[in-house]
Amino acid sequence: MSQTPDKSEIRGPRGGAAPGGGAARRICVFCGSRFGRLQQYRDQATAVGAAIARRGFGVVYGGGHVGLMGTVADAALAEGGEVIGVIPHALDSREVSHTGLSELHLVDTMFDRKKLMAELSAGYVVLPGGIGTLDELFEAMTNSQLGFDPKPIGLLNDHGYYDDLVRFLDRLTQEEFLAPEHRALLWVEDDPEELVARVVAAIG
């Protein structure tokens, strides 16, 4: 067992957010800490943040105001939604943390962050992003296939951003490194509203 003292801390509420409904009413969003090259990525992030809030669900995410992460948070807050950020102390500077969230949880490590984001939510939505986003996606899939964290995982493939990844996952299945039932754990949709609706329906 870890002897590391628990240095986690919660700040908030910081905005006029609606009351949350606990983890069962929240969706964890993984996405880029950058905006990406095209405006369409920001539009997708806005659509997903707003769609989650309009369905009465809260957003759990990495806590930054940067890139698509900030776009998702702002869109959900603008719809009156609950938005909970989870960020390591080391990234909690004025440049990085979003200052208008319902709650901001400060944790020690990136590992603690992923663990807490999982505990605070009932499903995942993954938007365009970089290495951090892929790391979060694959950890969620690994935990789901092993049965540690069996939650719906939705991947937004608007404008084909993830086409190559989806093809590669199918290759893993063809080569028998990934079981078809585990490949099926990842739901791929190209429409933000449909993706959120599918994850929300699965959460119940």
Ligand code: AMP
């Ligand atoms: P990336 O896709 O490499 O931009 O990383 C984005 C993901 O990693 C997000 O879902 C966050 O949880 C985490 N992350 C990476 N950079 C930051 C940052 N500057 N602030 C907060 N979270 C970050």
